[in-house]
Amino acid sequence: MLRSCFFIYLMCWVGSDAEKKCPEFTDLSLGNALTGTDLKVQLLLYTRQNQNCSENLSEHNVTASSSLNTTKKTVFVIHGYRPTGSPPVWLNDIKELLLALEDFNLIIVDWNRGATTVIYPTAAHNTKKVACILKKRIDQMLADGASLDSIYMIGVSLGAHIAGFVGQMYNGKLGRITGLDPAGPLFTGKPPDERLDHTDAQFVDVIHTDIDAFGFRKPLGNIDFYPNGGADQPGCPQTIFSGSKYFKCDHQRSVYLFLSSLKRNCNITTYPCDSYSNFKKGKCANCEDFHPASCPVLGYYADLWKKQLRKKNPPETTAYLDTLEQEPYCMYNYFIEIITWNKSVRRGLIKIKITDYSGNTIDSHMKCEPTTFLQYRQASILVGFNQDFDKISRISLTFSTKSLIGPKYKLRIIRMRLRSITNPARLHLCRYDFVLPENIEVTFKPIPCQKKGITASEKEPLLT
Known part of the structure; x- marks a missing residue:
């Protein structure tokens, strides 16, 4: 009898829970x-x-x-x-x-x-x-x-x-x-x-x-x-x-x-x-x-x-x-600031890669517009990466005019500066007095930017 009552109670409880x-x-x-x-x-x-x-x-x-x-x-x-x-x-x-x-x-x-x-x-x-x-x-x-x-x-x-x-x-x-x-x-x-x-x-x-x-x-x-x-x-x-x-x-x-x-x-x-x-x-x-x-x-x-x-x-x-195409969507933004001493106006794209001290390398994901380079005028280029490096050991730059015919040009650079916009307190990195031949990647070790003068270490050989 008790078993029957318990069975009936259990069925009622299950039924009421199912209805909820x-x-x-x-x-x-x-x-x-x-x-x-x-x-x-x-x-x-x-x-x-x-x-x-x-x-x-x-x-x-x-x-x-x-x-x-x-x-x-x-x-x-x-x-x-x-x-x-x-x-x-x-x-x-x-x-x-x-x-x-x-x-x-x-x-x-x-x-x-x-x-x-x-x-x-x-x-x-x-x-x-x-x-x-x-x-x-x-x-x-x-x-x-x-x-x-x-x-x-x-x-x-x-x-x-x-x-x-x-x-x-x-x-x-x-x-x-x-x-x-x-x-x-x-x-x-x-x-x-x-x-x-x-x-x-x-x-x-x-x-x-x-x-x-x-x-x-x-x-x-x-x-x-x-x-x-x-x-x-x-x-x-x-x-x-x-x-x-x-x-x-x-x-x-x-x-x-x-x-x-x-x-x-x-x-x-x-x-x-x-x-x-x-x-x-x-x-x-x-x-x-x-x-x-x-x-x-x-x-x-x-x-x-x-x-x-x-x-x-x-x-x-x-x-x-600008965002990436998938999560987390964030870009880590930098400015590349370049001063050239070419007498003639140059116009083209700058492609950048950065490498950390562990050898990890990332390319910029941001679509940049062509930049006009005028003598002794600073050109600022906004770039973005899908991750951020606390410390950068190498920077690689490639200059291109996207021209299939005609002469190849060079950018003669007085100073290149890379500074983080996402983390503005981070150290600015520079390189002085070098040349970017068109369509040739140039890799170098950056140094902390100097307010005045150029030290000997700033003229270390480029790694091409």
């Missing part, structure tokens, strides 16, 4: 996109206490949640247009990485019903409706003790504009908004109240990675980051024959750059500048020339730049950088 399901992000299909979906929003709450099983916040009483703590910071993650209906591939990563950093309320805003449609204008039209729904839920949180200062919204594509609309409803008093490649189509050319704007929160940072297609070209935030100029991202397909990746790779890169910043493998350093062209020409690598703060970093820790400025309303700034 974790709310999940809405998973739809291309069929749903073809027929269209009516807008429905659910807020999926994750915390460190329930990071593997979300809690669906009730639309009638958000603060009735057992997991929501309104005294903590609250982060909203808002996705964008979903033409196929599938959940964003990056959703689980951003949840795990954010909760690993801080103990806060993480709310995934699921508006897949409303974003899933082949008719993009329908999804774009729904953005203001989603914002109104979020406003009602946040009002409930505020009534239960939350503060606008502690609310941080991360919006992707159309989600960036949703965050902006919510911020407008609170007169820009939200703590922070991060826009990850805000959508361009149907928003470009619109006034500030019809899109994300720098007045929508106390701090608005934006990453632009697809300004020539699905992204928004012009600045929208207090600081706007343009990796690789904001258009074609390294490693992304260049032709339509690559399939769907051709359409979404550049647009999604903003998300993956943000995710990389959460992992803290390296700081993705950026440089305030008025254009990508001037950045590539090496005109903007000294951050103190623009603001009395260190170089801003892209991603989650971008707000440190605002704190360093110590200004309530940080200036509208554009910042540029």
Whole structure:
């Protein structure tokens, strides 16, 4: 008898546990996109206490949640247009990485019903409706003790504009908004109240990675980051024959750059500048020339730049950088500064390799533009490497005009200086009085730069 009762109890317990399901992000299909979906929003709450099983916040009483703590910071993650209906591939990563950093309320805003449609204008039209729904839920949180200062919204594509609309409803008093490649189509050319704007929160940072297609070209935030100029991202397909990746790779890169910043493998350093062209020409690598703060970093820790400025309303700034094609994306940047004494103007490319004392050698990964060398004028070339050496034992330079016909030229160099931009306190390395024949690699041992004069050691033989 006792055994029978225990068996019945066990079956009931297993059955009740099986019935308990974790709310999940809405998973739809291309069929749903073809027929269209009516807008429905659910807020999926994750915390460190329930990071593997979300809690669906009730639309009638958000603060009735057992997991929501309104005294903590609250982060909203808002996705964008979903033409196929599938959940964003990056959703689980951003949840795990954010909760690993801080103990806060993480709310995934699921508006897949409303974003899933082949008719993009329908999804774009729904953005203001989603914002109104979020406003009602946040009002409930505020009534239960939350503060606008502690609310941080991360919006992707159309989600960036949703965050902006919510911020407008609170007169820009939200703590922070991060826009990850805000959508361009149907928003470009619109006034500030019809899109994300720098007045929508106390701090608005934006990453632009697809300004020539699905992204928004012009600045929208207090600081706007343009990796690789904001258009074609390294490693992304260049032709339509690559399939769907051709359409979404550049647009999604903003998300993956943000995710990389959460992992803290390296700081993705950026440089305030008025254009990508001037950045590539090496005109903007000294951050103190623009603001009395260190170089801003892209991603989650971008707000440190605002704190360093110590200004309530940080200036509208554009910042540029080049990245690698895969994680951790960071480049370690250097300036090569060359003074020549050729009487005639020379124009060409400089290729550089550096070697450490263990014999490890790396090439520059940054695509450099041709440099013009004028007599007794310093030419500055910005280069980047995929790793950094604390101590450099050898430097190799190759000069090329890329000309297939005609005479070969030489660069007669008075001084070459290599200085780290990523680590500006590092020792500057120099070499004096040598020649670079075209298309011939010249290797030498650099020495610490001297302010005046040239010592005998500075004229050690070149290793060609």
